[in-house]
Amino acid sequence: MKATFKSRLGFGFVSLLLAAATTIAAPTFAQAAPQIYTGSGDAVVDITPIKNASILKVSFTGDSAFVVRPIDSTGKEGISLVLEIGPFEGTVFQSAVSKAVVALSVKAEGDWSIAVSPVASAPVVGTKNVSGTGSAVVQWAKASTGYKKIAFTSDGEGAFVVRPIDAKGKERFSMVLNVGPYTGSVLLPSGTKYLKITSDGNWTFNVK
Missing domain, CATH: 2.60.120.380 (Jelly Rolls)
Structure with missing residues (x-):
């Protein structure tokens, strides 16, 4: 399947601070302008380099395997951030690294989106x-x-x-x-x- 992807800047909004009971149905970003990438099929997506701890809000609509792996500035792939079969929606964590993550490797048969933000969001x-x-x-x-x-x-x-x-x-x-x-x-x-x-x-x- 031919891969296509695009990126754009989006704006998050302030998460509610709850004292007694908190429900996280679909985690949202607080005070952040995430890098947002969307596509379909396999792709290697160049991203703004990140070294600090980050979160990735990921969605996938296909029925097959879906894998997302970071690629650092030396071209080395890291451990899978997402490794799923079938539709997926959730937030995953990328730890701080000494060599910046400069791209994401996506393996998919279907549409996907990835939003990258600092972990503090x-x-x-x-x-x-x-x-x-x-x-x-x-x-x-x-x-x-x-x-x-x-x-x-x-x-x-x-x-x-x-x-x-x-x-x-x-x-x-x-x-x-x-x-x-x-x-x-x-x-x-x-x-x-x-x-x-x-x-x-x-x-x-x-x-x-």
Whole structure:
């Protein structure tokens, strides 16, 4: 399939800061002008180089494999940011790198779109009764401190993975690594500013 793509600048809007209950149905960017790219089929997309931690809001409408991988300034491909079969919509995380990401490799049979923004533009959520659907990156107004637990639920049938990210955009080891529905509580590492959630279903969390 012949690949086509185009880019344009868009403007996000300020995410709502919720105190008690937060629902993340479709994560939005806060105070950001994301790089936006759209296309159909396989493509290697040149992007404005990024070195700092970023989020990518991605959608795909096809029924086949869909893969997105970063390419750095040396031409080396990184680990897949998206690796899915069938339609996909969600937000994924690109960590800070020493060699700038200058392009994205897209493997697809169908239409896709990718919006790239700084991780600081991830939606701000509370600590109680937070819920969402699909893959997302969310943040707290302040990084966690001291001893805290965090309880998760997920009703998805695929992988459910949660990884903490500190204020510098450094991704840590998985707090949750599960396949299928999940209910449980885990330690919330001190210094966690962002959560990277990989899911194909509905999820919730509460910090205790």
